[in-house]
Structure formats: C-alpha cells, structure tokens
Amino acid sequence: MSENKHHEHDHHNHDMMAEGHMHHHDNHENQKEHAGHEHHDHSGGMDHSMHMGNLKVKFFVSLILSIPIILLSTMMGKQLPFQFSFPGSDWVVLVLATALFFYGGMPFLKGAKMELDMKSPAMMTLISLGISVAYVYSVYAFIANNLLNSPVHIMDFFWELATLILIMLLGHWIEMNAISNAGNALQKMAELLPNLATVIKEDGSTEEVSLKEVQVGQKVLVKAGEKVPTDGIIIEGKTSINESMVTGESKDVVKGLHDKVIGGSVNGSGAITVEVTGTGESGYLSQVMELVGNAQKEKSRVESMSDKVAKMLFYVALVVGIGAFIIWYVLTKDINIALERMVTVLIIACPHALGLAIPLVTAKSTSLGAKNGLLIKNRQALETAKKVDVIMMDKTGTLTEGNFAVNDYLSFDSTYTKEQVLGLMASLEQNSSHPLSVGVLKKMEELNLSIPQATDITNLPGIGMEGTVDGKDVKIVSVSYMKQQHISFDNDLFNQLSSQGNSVSFLLVDNKSIGLVAQGDQIKEEAKSMIDRLLAQGIKPVMLTGDNRQVAGVVAKQLGIEAVHAELMPEDKEKIVKEYKEKGLVVMMVGDGVNDAPGLVRADIGVAIGAGTDVAIDSADVILVKSNPFDILHFLSLSKNTQRKMVQNLWWGAGYNILAIPLAAGVLAGIGIVLSPAVGAIFMSLSTVIVAINAMTLRIKE
Structure with missing residues (x-):
C-alpha cells in the first residue's frame, strides 16, 4: 500500500x-x-x-x-x-x-x-x-x-x-x-451539519444536547465513527482517532485512558467517554470564527x-x-x-x-458566495481571479472523491474463494480508517458477508498490515513488497488493473500469495465539466499529486488534463507553483490537505477544498465549503x-x-x-x- x-x-x-x-x-x-x-x-x-x-x-x-x-x-x-x-x-x-x-x-x-x-x-x-x-x-x-x-x-x-x-x-x-x-x-x-453531543448525566443516563450547551467538566459519550464534539480527556474506553484535519497526522492515533482528544477529530471503532476540557468557543475550532x-x-x-x-x-x-x-x-x-x-x-x-x-x-x-459554499477569506482574491492563467489541482479529494471502492477481487488459490480473500483482508482492516480499508469494509457490507476474527493486528508502515486468523499468518501488502521479497505474481494482470487507475493490494497467507483486491478512487462527477469549462476560458489546468504516475495519468487522461506532476512531496508542490509564477503566470492552487498548504500560501490565490485541515484553512484565500470542485467556476464568475x-x-x-x-x-x-x-x-x-x-x-x- x-x-x-x-x-x-x-x-x-x-x-x-x-x-x-x-x-x-x-x-x-x-x-x-x-x-x-x-x-x-x-x-x-x-x-x-x-x-x-x-x-x-x-x-x-x-x-x-x-x-x-x-x-x-x-x-x-x-x-x-x-x-x-x-x-x-x-x-x-x-x-x-x-x-x-x-x-x-x-x-x-x-x-x-x-x-x-x-x-x-x-x-x-x-x-x-x-x-x-x-x-x-x-x-x-x-x-x-x-x-x-x-x-x-x-x-x-x-x-x-x-x-x-x-x-x-x-x-x-x-x-x-x-x-x-x-x-x-x-x-x-453550519446548520446542515450535526450539532449535538451525547452527554452522560450523573445517574448514568445519556441525553443528546445542543453542542453550545455542553460545559467544561461534563462527560460526553462519543460512539464509533462520530466526530469528537469538544476538546477533552478520555476517562473510559479505548479507540483510534483520526486527527488528520487537526494536526496533519494522517495515520489514526491510538487513544486510551487519560489521553487528550481534540474537538472535530473523527473517532474510530471504539466508544469512548470524554471529560470536556474545552467547548467549541475555547477549543481548537474557534479559528474558523476568526476567518x-x-x-x-x-x-x-x-x-x-x-x-x-x-x-x-x-x-x-x-x-x-x-x-x-x-x-x-x-x-x-x-x-x-x-x-x-x-x-x-x-x-x-x-x-x-x-x-x-x-x-x-x-x-x-x-x-x-457564502450561500453558494464559497467563503472568501481574502477579498483581494476576487480581484486577482480575473487574471488567473493556471489552476493547479491536487488529485485525491479535489478531482477525485478520495474514497476507494473495490473494483475487483480475485483468488489465486483453490482453497480460498474470492469472497474469503476479501474477508481475510477485512478481518485485518476492520479497525482502520485508511481509505483502502474503508473500501474493503464497505464491499463486505454490500455483499452481506461476516468478517473472520483476527488477533495481533499490526501496521507494517509503508507496506500494509499483518495479523493472525485461525492460527495462520495473514498479510496485506503492496506490489513493492512482493517485488522486494521476490514473491511471484501475475505481472500482466497487475499492469492491466493498475493501468485502469486501481491501487492493488495482495493477500499473503503464511507468505504465500493467495489473492488480490483492486480499488479505484472515483473521479468527482463535476470534475470533467469543470476542466472543460476552464479550458474554454483559456485557463490551463495542471494536476499535482503524491500518487503514482500511472494512476495520475489515467485520471488526467479521463479529465483532459495535459500537464501532470506526480509522486510529489509537499515541498515539491510549492516549488512547482513557484516555477510557474516565475514565468510571469498568475497561479491559483486548489488543494485540501496539509501537504497542499505550502503551495496554497505560495499561489496568487489559494483555494482550500472543504477546508480539509486547519493548515489548509490558514493558508487559503478562498474556501469551497461544499468540497465541490465545480465551485471554482462559481468563484471565477462571482469575481x-x-x-x-x-x-x-x-x-x-x-x-x-x-x-x-x-x-x-x-x-x-x-x-x-x-x-x-x-x-x-x-x-x-x-x-x-x-x-x-x-x-x-x-x-x-x-
């Protein structure tokens, strides 16, 4: 992976x-x-x-x-x-x-x-x-x-x-x-979004109250998959929490007793009880008000x-x-x-x-602007917009949905059906909120399959995951791991799947390759018409992505984007923005993640998609609250x-x-x-x- x-x-x-x-x-x-x-x-x-x-x-x-x-x-x-x-x-x-x-x-x-x-x-x-x-x-x-x-x-x-x-x-x-x-x-x-917290009362009963009524010192229950309503400390339960939009830490952070949680982060699969230390006003999110x-x-x-x-x-x-x-x-x-x-x-x-x-x-x-999901943080952007020559866009989450769906799953071993291959993967992934894991779990749900129990699950950084199911060692690995360990796989099949823009994960049982799952990121439906309209207005779209060249190329081709820069680190994005600006071009950059922030600041106009992270919010001039790339056109026209x-x-x-x-x-x-x-x-x-x-x-x- x-x-x-x-x-x-x-x-x-x-x-x-x-x-x-x-x-x-x-x-x-x-x-x-x-x-x-x-x-x-x-x-x-x-x-x-x-x-x-x-x-x-x-x-x-x-x-x-x-x-x-x-x-x-x-x-x-x-x-x-x-x-x-x-x-x-x-x-x-x-x-x-x-x-x-x-x-x-x-x-x-x-x-x-x-x-x-x-x-x-x-x-x-x-x-x-x-x-x-x-x-x-x-x-x-x-x-x-x-x-x-x-x-x-x-x-x-x-x-x-x-x-x-x-x-x-x-x-x-x-x-x-x-x-x-x-x-x-x-x-x-704001009212389109959930506005409640589950408060645990003295007698142990729970009550849903409006977030603005939650006070410091109260206890709130955060169920699996919910957003953490306020800043606080865990007093019961353990879970993993995705804090990427707050701290930029992309991996889930494991949390247990006495650990701090941040309002606005997303709880994983465990239910936790949190003692409130800061409410909305005093918590991290108050910077949005300043905006x-x-x-x-x-x-x-x-x-x-x-x-x-x-x-x-x-x-x-x-x-x-x-x-x-x-x-x-x-x-x-x-x-x-x-x-x-x-x-x-x-x-x-x-x-x-x-x-x-x-x-x-x-x-x-x-x-x-606000009614149309555009928060214009810097009015100057309305003036600069009429001079834009180039719009640079991050791929994942901006042009694509950023949530993966299983397009194909296969078994190479007659002792396992392809459903069992999917099930073994799901057993390791059921507590992870990695986009690829979420895709596998969704597929299991769609097929109404039950997930086998796995123990000793560990993350293999940069490779995948490992765990034990029915006494057997099960791993989910990337193609680079397969090559490194000289485990043979069908190269033509792999190339065919990845050329369609899929990310391919292999399943190993006791180090033997028994199957694979291919998942693709869906292109946002508005992305194609947006690119066509930009080209018609004489604005050049440029794709910037950390993803591999092959996947990026497939997406760019479908959208009609000619200029693609792939396999980038965050600092590379900023460098590319700078290079275009040095040619005298007016650059607008659209992105959603921590890795886009340096580029957003550097660009003449920085646009954050849905304000994915506090860093992106701070760096952007315009925020597309609905995360819809088509709103870029609304912004240009409003300007x-x-x-x-x-x-x-x-x-x-x-x-x-x-x-x-x-x-x-x-x-x-x-x-x-x-x-x-x-x-x-x-x-x-x-x-x-x-x-x-x-x-x-x-x-x-x-």
Whole structure:
C-alpha cells in the first residue's frame, strides 16, 4: 500500500469548516459587533460601524423627528403642496432639527473625527461636511429671520438636513444589514451539519444536547465513527482517532485512558467517554470564527478606490465652494447670495450613492458566495481571479472523491474463494480508517458477508498490515513488497488493473500469495465539466499529486488534463507553483490537505477544498465549503461580476457629483441654470437608489 500513503489524510474532515461555524455561532453574534472595531482604517462605510449604534432604531427615531421638519419647513424656499406653517412653527423646526443633527448625525460626525485624526478625510468627512454646513447655515438663517428681523428672508436648509441624514442612515443600515446577512448565510451552512453531543448525566443516563450547551467538566459519550464534539480527556474506553484535519497526522492515533482528544477529530471503532476540557468557543475550532471576521475586514483595492473618490470630492467641494463664494460675492456684493451658493455646493457634494456603491456590492458578493459554499477569506482574491492563467489541482479529494471502492477481487488459490480473500483482508482492516480499508469494509457490507476474527493486528508502515486468523499468518501488502521479497505474481494482470487507475493490494497467507483486491478512487462527477469549462476560458489546468504516475495519468487522461506532476512531496508542490509564477503566470492552487498548504500560501490565490485541515484553512484565500470542485467556476464568475458592479457603481455614484457640483456653483448661471439643492437632493436620492438596485442584481452566473 505504500503508493497510497498520501491518501491517508482523511476525507471526513471536509465537513469541519462549516461545522466550525456552528460551534461558534453564539460567539459569532458577539463577534459581529466587534467586526469593524479592531482596526480603524479609513474605509468610510464598514469600519465606522462602531459609531453606528443600533442603526435601525436610529433610522426610525430620525424618521419621526424628520416628518414634522419636512412638513413645516420649505424645500429650498419653495412651498410644497403638503407643507404648512403656523406662528412659532419655525421654533418647532429648529428644536427638532437640532435633535436630529446631534442624534442622527452623530455616527457621521464621529466617523469624520476619526478620519481627520488620521489626516485622511473620506466618506464620513464628506457626509459630515454636508450636514454640518446645512445645520449651521440654517441656524444662522433662523436667527437672521426670526431674531434679527433681516430685511431679506434668508433661506434655510432644514428640509435638506433632515432628508440628507435620513438617506445616509438608511444607506448605512442597508449596508450593515447586508453584512450581517452574509454572516447568517455561514450560519445556514453550519446548520446542515450535526450539532449535538451525547452527554452522560450523573445517574448514568445519556441525553443528546445542543453542542453550545455542553460545559467544561461534563462527560460526553462519543460512539464509533462520530466526530469528537469538544476538546477533552478520555476517562473510559479505548479507540483510534483520526486527527488528520487537526494536526496533519494522517495515520489514526491510538487513544486510551487519560489521553487528550481534540474537538472535530473523527473517532474510530471504539466508544469512548470524554471529560470536556474545552467547548467549541475555547477549543481548537474557534479559528474558523476568526476567518469569518477577517473575511469581513479584508479590504480590496477597489474599495479603497471609493475612498479615493470620496477624498477627491471632499477637496473639490471645498475648493469649488470657497471659489463660488468669492466669485459670487465679487459679482453681486451680496454676502447672502454668495453664502447660499457655497452652502449649496457643500451640501450637494455629499455623495450618498458613493457611500453605498462599494459596500453594497461587497456585502452582496460575500453573502452570495457564502450561500453558494464559497467563503472568501481574502477579498483581494476576487480581484486577482480575473487574471488567473493556471489552476493547479491536487488529485485525491479535489478531482477525485478520495474514497476507494473495490473494483475487483480475485483468488489465486483453490482453497480460498474470492469472497474469503476479501474477508481475510477485512478481518485485518476492520479497525482502520485508511481509505483502502474503508473500501474493503464497505464491499463486505454490500455483499452481506461476516468478517473472520483476527488477533495481533499490526501496521507494517509503508507496506500494509499483518495479523493472525485461525492460527495462520495473514498479510496485506503492496506490489513493492512482493517485488522486494521476490514473491511471484501475475505481472500482466497487475499492469492491466493498475493501468485502469486501481491501487492493488495482495493477500499473503503464511507468505504465500493467495489473492488480490483492486480499488479505484472515483473521479468527482463535476470534475470533467469543470476542466472543460476552464479550458474554454483559456485557463490551463495542471494536476499535482503524491500518487503514482500511472494512476495520475489515467485520471488526467479521463479529465483532459495535459500537464501532470506526480509522486510529489509537499515541498515539491510549492516549488512547482513557484516555477510557474516565475514565468510571469498568475497561479491559483486548489488543494485540501496539509501537504497542499505550502503551495496554497505560495499561489496568487489559494483555494482550500472543504477546508480539509486547519493548515489548509490558514493558508487559503478562498474556501469551497461544499468540497465541490465545480465551485471554482462559481468563484471565477462571482469575481468577474463583482468587479464589474463595483466599477459601474463608482461611476453612478460619482458621476452625479461630477455634474452637480459645477451646476450648484453656478457655472451656467449666465443662461439662467442654477442647480437648487432641492433638485440636487432629488438627483442624489435617485443615484443612491440606482446604485443599490445595481448592487442587489449581482449574480454568480451570467
């Protein structure tokens, strides 16, 4: 079996990733609140979530404060049909507007303070500029009109202040909502997996409880074949446990009294009682939660592009606003007209559509990805994906199922039927979770055969297994052992079976060859169509595998992959990735095991299949939670569509301002066209709605 050593990282582990979310769901709730807090970059949108408080409440309270303002104050000095006033109504408006400015506007003002502290004015500063100017100027207008009896009625902007704050809050609420929905999608994936542990109560009875209710110090029963629910210590029973996805140790580890077990590893054939030392939150799997948090925090270049646009608009608004003030004052000698122009420019520059443009697309793509089993850990990967030239794929577990099925079993000795050959193998293998053993045991089950008893079973590393059945010495060995020991076998038969992609194990009884079992790994049904689609997109698939050349060649031929690198050690995979990158190619690497981790880190985009191991999770940029290679195509398509939407939205968001600012400054005043803030506000709302709808129409498939 030596050829198959590399198969030994277990494929149960693919569930782990999503399962991790489940362990940490409670945790996720509190973590979500901190998602934006840990690093304060100047991204406007998301990272100011800390100042947003409960946006839903803020929005509705602000709405209640705004309704009277909208009814009682004129829009840009023009009376709308539904508006009215009464003696003293101006005072009501002033009080409500003040409350609204300090309550509803506070998240933006705090965000602006943060940006200015970092000498990097962006979205929040731009929004704060708009609402502060509107408020301060309106208070000045109120004082001039009501207290100083100004000969000219000075127009106030309370109406604009109210609508601006409302639209801004609504936008940020949508954004936060979309982001937490992406989290919910992860939770939904988690719920597809088992969520219970069998707790042993004081009186010895057992009860199935939800994993999140299990506490340190409790005793849990782990039956054969179940996942170990938490970290703990064995207090009863012995078994072997597959910890490959946790530690990378591919062989089963024998465990007895007082040995430690790790939550998420897979129990073998013995039942054990475990005293809990760490629950989901404190256990090993909590890193999966961090992944989700980090995925939210990663920023892509395009996102900072929206900040660059906001920064530019901030400076443009200041320069144009002050310029407009000076020019209008020189032309008219009327400070009120000049002030009003400047204020209009500053209010109109406030680009809500832009504040929403990128966050909405990002939120939508995160949640779409999650619903389709794609966990995008590094947003940068969405951008790099459009440049990919080569996709390198591990064979076992990525292109193939990684679980072996018996294709043929034969007896060479008339004293044994071929069923007995299979039975003898099963007797040695019944406590092993090696993929080849599992295949044999499955076949016995299918044929409804009983397994003979074996004693003194030992592993022969790199060769196979040995044990005693009915007083006879029984061995399962690889072809290399047969050659080494000069035991004769039918070479043509062996070649024929292995050329079909089978792994062949021989059975020896008292060192005489009496039969063989041929097992093949099944190609995943989606693999072929995925390779065809990649070739159609001009992306070159490359197979990397630790398996022998012959088996790798058979699989590659069936799939239509020309470039095959076989019999590799983990460090070889990384070397090959490096070689391709040195040729100037953009490389994506897809793998599932510890042996793929170095390559995943080295590649431009590392994709982990089902997050087979903690190492693979740490190394990858994207995780295919459903272990379906076809999802690579979904990722490529999501990446292309996300890019397109981001650029479209930046144009929609900023385009409005590019037009509106000069008009507001009065560039066309000579021919009687001056953009009033009212019309500006309407256009601004329109561009916001367009951007939101455009983001929401993002799809994975064309």
